Amino acid sequence: MAEATLQSQTRADEAFDCLQTAIVTGELAPGEKIGEVELCSRFNLTRGPLREALGRLESRGLLVRRPHAGVKVVSVSAAELLELYRIREVMEGLAARQAAERMTDEEIAELQATLDSHERMIEQAQGQAYYQAEGDYDFHHRIATGSRNAKLAQMLLGDLYYMVRMYRYRLSTSAGRPHLALREHRRIVEAIAQRDGELAEFLMKRHINAARINIEKKIEEGVLTI
């Protein structure tokens, strides 16, 4: 149960955080229509801050709102999820290139340490797809911020990842190919460490493309119904 987490600066922020995590974790299912008073009682809020948070979430595309007709959590179709990966491919490719040019040596060392930690996690928690997904998220997060491109990081972290994570929680994207994904991550970090932006971009694009194809395959197999 996603709680209010660290004390938010304002009630609206709190509402925003609560709702966002509730949507991402699936506590609020896609397609679910939900009234404002219901939400208020569930998260201990009043309607003022709630509505402000709803506005933010709507503009981020996590929920849709028809005037006088209530809010409803967005339901992303399989096709739309694949489109999201197309966007990730080019944006994270750029992030990797800029990260290679701009990350500090210290940040790169931390990134490598992160991968070591992921490796241990994969060995230990064999099959614990959840933690693998979190590790994957951590990796991409670091590269996005390492790009030193504030808007790029904002769009990736604030927009795309939340939508992708919505599905991570129920389909565990990289499941079935954790070692493969880790090897791809290592290659990308290697390119970044060598300050080879062009290669880092190429490898990142290929990495995300592989993830997309993996999902596409699962959908075709009928394993994954969205």
Place this chain on the structure above:
Amino acid sequence: MAEATLQSQTRADEAFDCLQTAIVTGELAPGEKIGEVELCSRFNLTRGPLREALGRLESRGLLVRRPHAGVKVVSVSAAELLELYRIREVMEGLAARQAAERMTDEEIAELQATLDSHERMIEQAQGQAYYQAEGDYDFHHRIATGSRNAKLAQMLLGDLYYMVRMYRYRLSTSAGRPHLALREHRRIVEAIAQRDGELAEFLMKRHINAARINIEKKIEEGVLTI
């Protein structure tokens, strides 16, 4: 003076539109700190809907808000503007590729007609940088929607373009190279008409890169201080 435009469905939508256009047109200058009551009286709103709109604008990065300290229009530095163009390069490249694959023949014909209209505008309104910029916006708008990638179009039209347009209004990006830009546009449409997605992506990326270099040059010359 951009007015409330088509009747908004709700007061909050109205507030959102008003503020957004006010920021884009420079009616609300970057860096300007402005109180809520001031905004209310200026746009004939009450604070409820206003605050909802402020939340949306904040999450889009058009303004920043410190608790109990008021809102302030975001001011993008020259370096950040150039970073925006890096993002545009990869995202619009993708949009062009997908547009080449997915636009209908009719849409392509309309796109070509749009360019003809732009050509006439350039000849007639020689130096009217404003209309040229609008024409440029129209072109990119059509390709973004033509990509049939809802999220991509949303991010481009809802996020990036507003920030770029903020500066269009005072520096008229493509000024000095309208004929050149038009020729680049024509080549891109040609590639789309031939359903050559790879080429369309390449040309679009080069087109935006050229625009970025143009701005960079102006900044170095000191013509453009941001």
Place this chain on the structure above:
DNA sequence: TCAGGGTTTTTTGTTGACAATAATAGGGTC
């Protein structure tokens, strides 16, 4: 039994008043 229209009810949109917080200005002290 089904369709249409009107009424009720629920839910959202809006408003203005109240409370809390931070910026500011003033006074006192070093």
Place this chain on the structure above:
DNA sequence: GACCCTATTATTGTCAACAAAAAACCCTGA
């Protein structure tokens, strides 16, 4: 004269009541 502390003030954050709109329901008539 400069600095710090305090009190004021203005502004934001929050709340609960009111108004409007849409959805649901029921009743009537064919």
